[in-house]
Amino acid sequence: MLRKFLGGRWSTLSGDPVETVFGVLERDVMDVLWRDADLPVRDVQTRLRREVAYTTVMTTLDRLYKKGVLLRRPSGRAFLYSAALTRAQLRAQIAGRVLTGLLQSRDGAAAPVLSNLVDSVGSQEGGADLLAALEEMVRDKRRQLKKDKGR
Numbered sequence: 001m002l003r004k005f006l007g008g009r010w011s012t013l014s015g016d017p018v019e020t021v022f023g024v025l026e027r028d029v030m031d032v033l034w035r036d037a038d039l040p041v042r043d044v045q046t047r048l049r050r051e052v053a054y055t056t057v058m059t060t061l062d063r064l065y066k067k068g069v070l071l072r073r074p075s076g077r078a079f080l081y082s083a084a085l086t087r088a089q090l091r092a093q094i095a096g097r098v099l100t101g102l103l104q105s106r107d108g109a110a111a112p113v114l115s116n117l118v119d120s121v122g123s124q125e126g127g128a129d130l131l132a133a134l135e136e137m138v139r140d141k142r143r144q145l146k147k148d149k150g151r
Contacts, residue, residue: 017094018087025052029060030083030090033070037082044081 018027032047033039039047045057061081064070069090072079085093102113121130 017091017098021094025056025060026064029057029064030069030087033081033083034087038073038080039082040075040078040080 018030022030028048028050029044032044036043036047041054041058041061044061045052045054048057061070061072061079065072065081069084071082071084074080083090099113099117103110118131118134121127121134124130
């Protein structure tokens with residue numbers, strides 16, 4: 001059953017949370033705005049890899065703005081759009097929210113999540129170095145929590 005659930009869309013994902021969270025057009029628009037900032041709708045439209053209606057691009061930009069991933073500022077009667085976060089910052093934010101949600105679940109799922117995280121980190125190329133970095137982060141966090149508790 002798990003294979004059936006994880007098959008299809010999940011099996012073709014790149015591992016990039018941006019690929020998972022956003023639709024194709026949203027990703028394409030974000031790619032344009034990660035390359036160039038302060039663009040009006042028309043310039044975003046012309047930089048897309050495929051032909052998309054002006055109103056569709058305008059709606060997509062507005063939705064991304066309302067999701068908080070774009071900034072916009074008025075310029076005459078139009079808006080200029082820019083990415084609010086770099087791709088790396090957005091990836092980290094998405095991954096952090098997913099992980100926080102999993103760890104805060106009330107069904108005792110924290111231990112398996114952490115176990116899978118350690119397994120995933122360890123199985124990567126350079127896994128030993130990543131695990132050492134993770135251990136150091138855990139030690140730093142423990143020190144910080146101990147220090148905060150003493151206040």
